[in-house]
Amino acid sequence: MAKLSSYCIAAGALLLLAPSAALAQADQAAPPAPEGQPAAPAAAAPAAAAPAKAESKEEENTKDKPAPNSVFAEGLGAGLWYSINYERRVIDxxxxxxxxxxxxxxxxxxxxxxxxxxxASLLTFPITGSYLGVRSGKHALEVGGGVSVTYASAAAWASASGPGIGAYGNVMVGYRLHPVDGAGFQFRVGAMALMGPGFNVFGDDPRSFGVLPFGYISFGAGF
Incomplete structure (x- = not known):
């Protein structure tokens, strides 16, 4: 009985000391606030939904992003009769x-x-820029212009022949179907004006500087 009583007394002492030890550890873990100031609140757990929101916003921005590269064959246009072209989006x-x-x-x-x-032969290198900021998804208004560099040569029997280098400008406005968020079909059609010597078809001197109304249509792919 004496031993049982000793065990009961020891167990009771442990039960009394356990809350005090836990309180002492809590006091050591959280230093007391300065006098006259409220205690600092416990640190809030990091929001788990923030990364998911950032990822969804990034996916939404890239979903409507135009394909950066395209190749297309153009009829008429800056190459006069036709041209084979490569385009790169320097910005969207x-x-x-x-x-x-x-x-x-x-x-x-x-x-x-x-x-x-x-x-006679004519080699043409059209170089143009196109602004496509007015668009809705894959449908866009195309506005642009540029210059076409030409290299012409001619030869006739029993006469002299020689090459020549020239250039003419162009401006254009039209409709473009351009793929977004991946590869797809590209289509362009619109009106164009060619400007330079030899385009004065409605004047007295066709060799002088003039403006010629023109058009263009193209089929290709964006990727």
Whole structure:
């Protein structure tokens, strides 16, 4: 019985000391607030939903992002008859295009035993910029312009021949269907004006500087 009583007394003492020890540890973990100031609140747990919100906002911004690269074949336009082009978006609303076009023609005339021939070729490098800031999804208004560098050569039988380098400007406005959020089909159509020597088709001197109303249409892909 004496031993049982000793055990009961020891267990009671432990029960009395346990809350005091826990309070002492809590006092050591959280230092008391300065006198006259309220105690500092406990640190709040980090919000778990913030990263998810940031990720969803980023996905929403990239969902409507135009394809940065495109290749297309253009009829008429800055290459005169046609051109094969590559365009790169330097920013989302501005694309820079570089293209190439080659045209070669020849003719031969015979009169009895004599004949004469002539040939001409034209190499064109259109370089333009297109602003596409007015758009809704894949549909956009295209406004731009640039310059086309030309290299022409001509030859005729029994006469001199020689190459020549020139350039002419252009401005354009039209409609563009451009893929967003990945690769897809691209389509362009609009009106254009060519400006430079030799485009004065409505004046007295066709070799002088003039403006020629023109158009363009293209099919390609963005990626």
């Amino acid at each position: 609303d501005l694309g820079v295009r570089v293209g190439i076009s080659y045209i070669s023609v020849g003719a031969t005339v015979s009169t009895g035993s004599a004949s004469s021939s002539a040939s």
